[in-house]
Amino acid sequence: MNIDVRPSHDAEKFLATDQLVWFAEVTDSDAALLRLGLPEDQRFVVDLPDGPEGLHSGIYGVRPMEMSVPGGTVVPIAGLTWVGVHPDSRRRGVLAAMMTDHLSRSHDAGLAISALHASEPGIYGRFGYGTAALTHQVSIGRGTTFTAPQLEDEVSGITTHVTTMSQPGVAERMRACQLAHAGDFPGTIVGSPDFFSLMTTEPPEALRDKERRRVLFACRNGGDVGFVGLRREHKWDNARPSGTVTAGMFCGGPAARLALARRLVDIDLMGTTKLENIGVDDPLLGWVGGPRGTGDLQTWDSTWIRLVDVDAAWPLRSYDDDCDVVVEVEDRYAPWNAGRWRLNASGGEGKATRADEDADLTLDVNVLGAGFLGHGIGGLLRAGLVREHRTGAYAELTRAMRTLVAPEPSIGF
Numbered sequence: 567m568n569i570d571v572r573p574s575h576d577a578e579k580f581l582a583t584d585q586l587v588w589f590a591e592v593t594d595s596d597a598a599l600l601r602l603g604l605p606e607d608q609r610f611v612v613d614l615p616d617g618p619e620g621l622h623s624g625i626y627g628v629r630p631m632e633m634s635v636p637g638g639t640v641v642p643i644a645g646l647t648w649v650g651v652h653p654d655s656r657r658r659g660v661l662a663a664m665m666t667d668h669l670s671r672s673h674d675a676g677l678a679i680s681a682l683h684a685s686e687p688g689i690y691g692r693f694g695y696g697t698a699a700l701t702h703q704v705s706i707g708r709g710t711t712f713t714a715p716q717l718e719d720e721v722s723g724i725t726t727h728v729t730t731m732s733q734p735g736v737a738e739r740m741r742a743c744q745l746a747h748a749g750d751f752p753g754t755i756v757g758s759p760d761f762f763s764l765m766t767t768e769p770p771e772a773l774r775d776k777e778r779r780r781v782l783f784a785c786r787n788g789g790d791v792g793f794v795g796l797r798r799e800h801k802w803d804n805a806r807p808s809g810t811v812t813a814g815m816f817c818g819g820p821a822a823r824l825a826l827a828r829r830l831v832d833i834d835l836m837g838t839t840k841l842e843n844i845g846v847d848d849p850l851l852g853w854v855g856g857p858r859g860t861g862d863l864q865t866w867d868s869t870w871i872r873l874v875d876v877d878a879a880w881p882l883r884s885y886d887d888d889c890d891v892v893v894e895v896e897d898r899y900a901p902w903n904a905g906r907w908r909l910n911a912s913g914g915e916g917k918a919t920r921a922d923e924d925a926d927l928t929l930d931v932n933v934l935g936a937g938f939l940g941h942g943i944g945g946l947l948r949a950g951l952v953r954e955h956r957t958g959a960y961a962e963l964t965r966a967m968r969t970l971v972a973p974e975p976s977i978g979f
């Protein structure tokens with residue numbers, strides 16, 4: 567069956583479909599959050615002929631975002647989000663039609679990369695997305711010591727200041743700071759000004775018994791050099807205060823992050839600091855002496871990357887090692903990528919050209935997405951997810967794509 571995907575012309579119906587799929591509390595603020603969260607021309611819908619009354623069969627949206635890649639360049643990406651299929655329309659190919667539509671629209675718009683955060687594990691690999699960045703969630707106790715002798719001089723010039731995220735001007739400061747540091751932490755995803763307003767907007771229903779989200783800025787010579795968002799929660803154990811402060815992504819260089827981390831473990835009435843988004847090679851683990859220096863550490867997938875356009879994406883980033891491999895790329899949903907490519911990296915620069923030679927490797931385009939930000943993909947050969955026709959070709963590719971430190975995770979979008 568040919569399923570038509572078209573732009574949304576009915577914000578209320580789009581929202582109502584989303585509310586059914588995601589079954590959260592419906593509030594008066596939802597329409598305003600949709601306005602900030604998704605540009606009107608980036609909402610798309612499917613209406614099956616026998617679809618549900620008054621709702622769409624499927625919806626999706628795209629957030630225009632930017633992402634830093636290895637080498638430090640910041641490139642535009644499509645942030646795929648708000649994906650939902652009506653429960654009565656599921657498993658009939660609605661998502662497959664929406665993904666095909668998304669890839670061809672992004673391709674036409676000249677975007678080389680699409681990114682997302684996944685819900686269930688089985689969904690996005692088949693559409694060519696690979697897990698490109700992992701994230702740690704770490705709990706540490708009040709007063710944890712951070713040891714970083716080589717950073718102390720720099721840290722001594724940094725002060726930290728708490729403010730409320732929703733205050734005028736704060737979203738703009740956060741975005742400017744994140745953009746300024748994105749190049750040093752490849753994998754950083756920076757949202758549009760509207761996306762930052764969305765993050766800093768907290769309607770009353772979202773608060774109830776919670777405090778407003780705060781932000782801790784790190785400043786040097788009067789300018790912002792980093793920040794971290796946080797929220798405190800009271801808890802009393804046997805009449806003693808043992809609250810939890812939950813912090814989001816750190817932004818800034820290592821010294822700013824150290825100053826912020828020290829402040830986070832020294833907040834009155836708190837017993838635990840929960841850090842929700844720590845990169846796999848984040849300096850924090852080094853400062854506390856590794857996972858054993860934490861109270862708890864969990865790991866899961868953060869950003870998923872999809873190369874919308876292999877030959878446009880490949881040269882956007884830099885490469886730590888050289889490679890010259892002919893790869894047979896399998897790509898069911900973006901057929902312009904399918905076929906043989908010579909993927910070359912030389913002196914740090916990448917070039918992808920069509921190839922006639924026999925392939926050294928056969929792999930799904932999701933493997934190139936998984937390695938695009940520098941995350942190690944060497945294990946996929948052992949896992950039987952890549953076919954190697956020339957011994958050593960996959961090692962050559964993975965060494966070139968891997969970066970010295972693991973990519974920065976991104977906040978959920």
Ligand SMILES: CC(C)(COP(=O)(O)OP(=O)(O)OC[C@H]1O[C@@H](n2cnc3c(N)ncnc32)[C@H](O)[C@@H]1OP(=O)(O)O)[C@@H](O)C(=O)NCCC(=O)NCCS
Nearest residue numbers: 649650651656657658659660661662683684685686688689
């Ligand atoms: C996930 C969801 C969007 C799938 O939509 P759908 O229209 O049922 O998917 P399709 O019928 O197009 O399925 C396409 C393929 O993906 C597979 N698939 C779909 N959802 C899957 C899932 N959750 N897990 C594993 N495979 C899945 C289908 O079996 C099908 O496989 P095939 O190509 O081998 O036949 C839908 O179930 C949904 O809205 N779920 C709740 C919200 C959600 O999780 N959204 C994703 C946000 S990140």
